[in-house]
Amino acid sequence: MAPTHTPDQIRALRAANPKARARDFAAMQGITEADLVAAYVGHGTTMIDAAPDALFPLIGNLGDVMALTRNESCVHERRGVYKDYHSGAHAAMVLGSEIDMRMFPSHWKFGFAVVETGEDGPKRSLQVFDAAGDAVHKVHLKPESDVAAFDALVAALRLPEQPDHLTLVPRAPVEGPKGDPARVADLRAEWQAMTDTHQFLRLTHRLKFNRLGANRMVGAPYAAPVARDAMTQVLHAAADQKIPLMIFVGNAGCIQIHGGLIEKVVPMGPWINVMDPRFNLHLRADHIAEVWRVTKPTQRGDAISVEAFDADGGLILQIFGYRKDAPPLAWDAFVKALPVLEAEMA
Structure with missing residues (x-):
C-alpha cells in the first residue's frame, strides 16, 4: 500500500x-x-x-x-x-507491579x-x-x-536502513460476532468445565466461535447483556466504593492491564476518563454498542467480567475484579446486581 x-x-x-x-x-x-x-x-x-x-x-x-x-x-x-519480561514467540509478557502487559510479537x-x-x-x-x-x-x-x-x-x-516512508498492508477488518448454533451445547459444556480464564480463547476457537459470538449464544448463567452505560457505572462505583479492578485494554498486538484502585472518574463530552496520578483511562462511551456480564469458572472461583464491544463487534475493554490478595467480593456483588436487558436475551 x-x-x-x-x-x-x-x-x-x-x-x-x-x-x-x-x-x-x-x-x-x-x-x-x-x-x-x-x-x-x-x-x-x-x-x-x-x-x-x-x-x-x-x-x-x-x-x-x-x-x-x-x-x-x-x-x-x-x-x-x-520489569520482569518473559519472552515468547507467540505471546510475551511484562509482569511488573505497575506495568503489566501481554504482547503478540507477530504484530x-x-x-x-x-x-x-x-x-x-x-x-x-x-x-x-x-x-x-x-x-x-x-x-x-x-x-x-x-x-x-x-x-x-x-x-x-538502530536499523542499518533508515527509510522515511513505509510499505504497509491493508488493515484487516474487524471480525463480527461468530458462532455455530449447532455447537452451543458443546460451548456450554466446555465453558462449564473451564478451570482457568486463559482456556477461553482456545475453546472458542476450537468450536468456531469468537468472544462476542460466544457471549451472545452461551446464555445464562455464563453471559448476559447489560446496559450500554454499564462501563460508566462500573468506573464510578469502583472509585466511590474503593473496589479494586483489573482493566484490560488492547489491540491485535498488545494488551495492557491496570490492577488496583481507581480514584478520579471524569466525564468530558463523549469520553469517560480515569485521571489518577499513575493511571489514566480514556474511553469513548459513545462507541460502545454492547456490554456483557460474563462469568467464567476457575479453580479459584468464578471470574466475573464486564466487557464492552463496538458496533463492528470489536472488543473495546474488559474489567474484572482484582483478586490477587483476596476474592473480589465487592466487585462480584456489584456486577451481579447490574440489571440484565431481558429483551435482548429473548
Missing part, C-alpha cells in the same frame, strides 16, 4: 497544524500514524528493531516512564518501570525512537506499529526517566 503523501509533504502539512494529536492529524490527511512518524526519520526520529525480545530488556533501563496501549475507542496509560512490525520539540524541552518516546500502520504500543519518557538509557537503546537497536 503506497503512501498518498511524500515525507516532505507530510512534514509541511504537520508544520502547518502542529497542535492536532498525531492520530487525529494522520486521519485528517488520509495517512496512517506510522506514515506520519516515518516521515520524520532523519529529522529527530530513528527506525529501530521492533521485536519485543530486542526492545524490552532495554526499555527496563529507562526507569519510570508512561506506557500507552490503545484501540480505536479506548486509551490505557500507566506510569511505572518495565510488532515497525519501531521508532522519536525525539520531538516540546514546550518544556525535548519529548522522547518509543513507538511501535503493526503492518497496517496502526499503533501497537508506545513508551513516553517523563522528567524522571533515564535519557542516557534512551540514547543507548537507540544506538543498540
Whole structure:
C-alpha cells in the first residue's frame, strides 16, 4: 500500500497544524500514524528493531516512564518501570507491579525512537506499529526517566536502513460476532468445565466461535447483556466504593492491564476518563454498542467480567475484579446486581 503523501509533504502539512494529536492529524490527511512518524526519520526520529525480545530488556533501563496501549475507542496509560519480561514467540509478557502487559510479537512490525520539540524541552518516546500502520504500543519518557538509557537503546537497536516512508498492508477488518448454533451445547459444556480464564480463547476457537459470538449464544448463567452505560457505572462505583479492578485494554498486538484502585472518574463530552496520578483511562462511551456480564469458572472461583464491544463487534475493554490478595467480593456483588436487558436475551 503506497503512501498518498511524500515525507516532505507530510512534514509541511504537520508544520502547518502542529497542535492536532498525531492520530487525529494522520486521519485528517488520509495517512496512517506510522506514515506520519516515518516521515520524520532523519529529522529527530530513528527506525529501530521492533521485536519485543530486542526492545524490552532495554526499555527496563529507562526507569519510570508512561506506557500507552490503545484501540480505536479506548486509551490505557500507566506510569511505572518495565520489569520482569518473559519472552515468547507467540505471546510475551511484562509482569511488573505497575506495568503489566501481554504482547503478540507477530504484530510488532515497525519501531521508532522519536525525539520531538516540546514546550518544556525535548519529548522522547518509543513507538511501535503493526503492518497496517496502526499503533501497537508506545513508551513516553517523563522528567524522571533515564535519557542516557534512551540514547543507548537507540544506538543498540538502530536499523542499518533508515527509510522515511513505509510499505504497509491493508488493515484487516474487524471480525463480527461468530458462532455455530449447532455447537452451543458443546460451548456450554466446555465453558462449564473451564478451570482457568486463559482456556477461553482456545475453546472458542476450537468450536468456531469468537468472544462476542460466544457471549451472545452461551446464555445464562455464563453471559448476559447489560446496559450500554454499564462501563460508566462500573468506573464510578469502583472509585466511590474503593473496589479494586483489573482493566484490560488492547489491540491485535498488545494488551495492557491496570490492577488496583481507581480514584478520579471524569466525564468530558463523549469520553469517560480515569485521571489518577499513575493511571489514566480514556474511553469513548459513545462507541460502545454492547456490554456483557460474563462469568467464567476457575479453580479459584468464578471470574466475573464486564466487557464492552463496538458496533463492528470489536472488543473495546474488559474489567474484572482484582483478586490477587483476596476474592473480589465487592466487585462480584456489584456486577451481579447490574440489571440484565431481558429483551435482548429473548
